Amino acid sequence: AQSVTQLDSHVSVSEGTPVLLRCNYSSSYSPSLFWYVQHPNKGLQLLLKYTSAATLVKGINGFEAEFKKSETSFHLTKPSAHMSDAAEYFCVVSDGKTSYDKVIFGPGTSLSVIP
Amino acid sequence: DAGVIQSPRHEVTEMGQEVTLRCKPISGHNSLFWYRQTMMRGLELLIYFNNNVPIDDSGMPEDRFSAKMPNASFSTLKIQPSEPRDSAVYFCATATGTGTSPLHFGNGTRLTVT
Numbered sequence: 001a002q003s004v005t006q007l008d009s010h011v012s013v014s015e016g017t018p019v020l021l022r023c024n025y026s027s028s029y030s031p032s033l034f035w036y037v038q039h040p041n042k043g044l045q046l047l048l049k050y051t052s053a054a055t056l057v058k059g060i061n062g063f064e065a066e067f068k069k070s071e072t073s074f075h076l077t078k079p080s081a082h083m084s085d086a087a088e089y090f091c092v093v094s095d096g097k098t099s100y101d102k103v104i105f106g107p108g109t110s111l112s113v114i115p
Numbered sequence: 116d117a118g119v120i121q122s123p124r125h126e127v128t129e130m131g132q133e134v135t136l137r138c139k140p141i142s143g144h145n146s147l148f149w150y151r152q153t154m155m156r157g158l159e160l161l162i163y164f165n166n167n168v169p170i171d172d173s174g175m176p177e178d179r180f181s182a183k184m185p186n187a188s189f190s191t192l193k194i195q196p197s198e199p200r201d202s203a204v205y206f207c208a209t210a211t212g213t214g215t216s217p218l219h220f221g222n223g224t225r226l227t228v229t
Contacts (some may be wrong), residue, residue, distance in 0.1 A: 032215045043119070043206055043220030048126025048225070051215040090158070100146055100165070105158045 001028040004093050004106035012112040019063075021109045023091035033074045035065055038108075043088040045092060046094070050074065050115060078112040086113045117141075119221035121207050127227045133195040136224045138207030139188060143209040146217060149182055149192050158206075164190065165212060197228045 005033040007022040025031060032051045036044040048059025061084075065076045074091060091106040120139040128134055140147050149161040164174040167184045175182070179198070184190040196203055204225050208218040 036220075041222075041225075043219070043222045044208075044218075046217045047213075049217055077224055094214045100148070100163060100170075100210065100212075100214055103148075103160070103214070107157050 006106040010110045025093045032094040038088040050090045093100040121221035131196045134189040136192040138190045140209035144209035144214040146210040151203045153203045
């Protein structure tokens with residue numbers, strides 16, 4: 001069975017410092033992995049996705065994530081945090097190649113950015 | 116691209132009343148999902164349609180909940196009768212139908228049952 005673990009429920013960083021949001025997964029197959037961001041009172045927005053191409057994936061707003069199969073990790077990073085990055089972040093794993101048999105959302109990490 | 120459109124954005128109703136939430140998917144997306152989000156449980160998948168056919172409704176809490184997708188451009192989630200514990204944000208999301216394609220979310224309907 002597949003699962004997603006987001007190791008921190010809350011992360012706080014100062015503006016201009018690096019961001020690291022951690023995600024580990026378990027999957028029986030070669031998974032597709034995603035990061036979504038949710039700002040207050042909004043729906044979830046796709047930040048980036050990994051689907052078995054390059055292991056370093058670049059997304060929107062300066063975010064990137066690296067797929068490490070040996071560590072079953074897909075951590076999200078950004079070199080310099082901005083106030084507008086304060087939001088909830090979800091790591092997602094999908095095992096389905098041809099259908100959405102299983103799409104698993106992590107519990108989320110709340111990111112605070114201190115001025 | 117107008118995105119996934121949900122209505123209403125907010126709904127306040129009294130216990131026992133019927134509630135209908137609506138979703139218009141992105142044109143060409145043939146997979147549609149209804150999620151519920153609460154502080155206690157996070158995001159929960161309620162039901163998943165593919166080509167207008169319900170594929171997985173194991174997340175529907177009980178018989179009070181029902182969902183339909185009469186055509187490719189419209190879906191509803193109905194709660195009857197509503198209860199206070201149904202208070203949550205309900206999201207509709209759509210995708211192009213393969214597990215490698217990301218979900219596109221609407222802005223949600225915030226339901227409050229008093």
